[in-house]
């Protein structure tokens with residue numbers, strides 16, 4: 001899926017693909033820009049080793065080396081679980097996070113998985129709005145879930161039979 005830009009738009013065209021170990025340095029560079037407790041190289045490499053884990057990056061079509069955003073998720077039993085999703089600062093507000101979640105949904109549907117789940121900080125309004133805009137709902141509040149004591153919302157997107165057909169249309 002290439003995202004076409006207008007001629008006046010400096011944003012390059014971008015496409016999703018699975019990450020390789022060659023991407024880890026760039027992933028860590030972006031991670032440090034966007035998260036207060038960033039994952040390190042070992043963390044990304046460990047995810048790439050797990051058979052049920054997927055690390056998907058959105059890169060520029062020209063060089064395939066600029067990572068504009070990424071999502072890490074598990075396809076396990078009856079759930080797809082998003083562990084990490086981020087978009088680098090110059091690429092925010094372009095619909096990239098939504099496109100990455102659509103990728104997760106598409107991977108889940110291929111495995112006959114009907115539920116996407118994630119945890120988000122109660123204070124992370126941009127992310128909560130993103131998930132709500134894609135029909136995720138709060139399923140649970142996890143008190144003191146994060147190491148600094150902040151609560152998490154567990155949010156769930158159900159891709160049940162009726163929802164799935166509309167999700168597939170929407171995605």
Ligand SMILES: CC(C)(COP(=O)(O)OP(=O)(O)OC[C@H]1O[C@@H](n2cnc3c(N)ncnc32)[C@H](O)[C@@H]1OP(=O)(O)O)[C@@H](O)C(=O)NCCC(=O)NCCS
Pocket residue numbers: 034035085086087088091092093094095096097098099119120121124125126127129130131133
């Ligand atoms: C949250 C994040 C992934 C959004 O990435 P993005 O590519 O800019 O998001 P999109 O352009 O796809 O936005 C989709 C929707 O998300 C919501 N959204 C995104 N950024 C928002 C903001 N700053 N304020 C409010 N809502 C926002 C909106 O509903 C938006 O839809 P709209 O553009 O039609 O209004 C990005 O801000 C980020 O990387 N944050 C740091 C990492 C993080 O918090 N990850 C989530 C951990 S659970």
